[in-house]
Amino acid sequence: MRRTAKPSILIVDDHELLAQTLALALRGRGHEADVVVVESVDTIVKEVRARKPELVLLDLELGKELGPSTPLIPALRETGAVVLVLTGITDRTALAETLEAGAVGVVAKSQAFDEVVEVIGRVLAGQAAMRAGERENLLGALRASRSADEARLAPFRALTDREAAVLAGLLVGKTAEQVAEESFVAVTTVRSQIRSLLRKLGVNSQLQAVALARDAGWVPRSSS
């Protein structure tokens, strides 16, 4: 397939058929569009930097090896390109994170080709990719989600390093005796730490503490 030397649009998507087809269909609508081979973060940024497109059409999930593309957005923006996310993902928090990272907008792969072309046209003309209300709604959902996370994790911040380590042990099924042995401390010390962490978390049993930690998505400091 013909390679465009100086594309106005570069498509970064691990769905090879979708990227190639979209590029060709966009050329049919008068856009110089081409695809980036999705191998590594470095090669993507290098290619975008070398080919200097006006717009990068970026898939949000770049496969098992590369994962979400959100961390890539600032580096792509530094090349001078604007980044428009094209995705099948509907998680509003994940979508909002791309806006926060610098994407100008988000379009769904479930939208018709004509609608996607219209958004691309607006972006290339320097207009907004999304309605202001739509963008604010997404960013509001992200703020709400972060506040909820913050509230859920607040009690765990009161734990000392030792209490957190003990809770981490309980989370993987260790007994107080095992935690004591591995930490070279008396079991009575560990039991005292357990009583303290139960009080701080506002629960009455180790089982409840473990359940609370799991529900809150608490991650022990050493493995975070």
Place this chain on the structure above:
Amino acid sequence: MTTWRPRLAIAVQPTVLRDALSRVLAAADVDEVINLTSIDAATGEHYDVVVVSDPVVDLDADVVITIPAEPGGVGWVEVGGVRVDMHVAGVDVASLPGLLRALDTYCPAEHDREPHA
């Protein structure tokens, strides 16, 4: 003299791919391309070839090309209900050139399907 144009239906997801693929194949000007927005629209219709992204049982077609639903997945071709051994056929329908090759191989028309912008 009228040139025979295979009836080619596109029933893939996501929508943006279905639309774009329909346009690209229509621009190749070889087939009568039908962009299938719903399986209901195919009821009672016969197609020479259909391109799908998920196995569909209710489509009446001589050739069914299933593209990978997910990146890195495997696609395949069925001719008369029998799956072709893709290794023997040497066709990979996960890319646009591979898909066009599969169409030319299993549903040949007057001309090969050259991609046109």
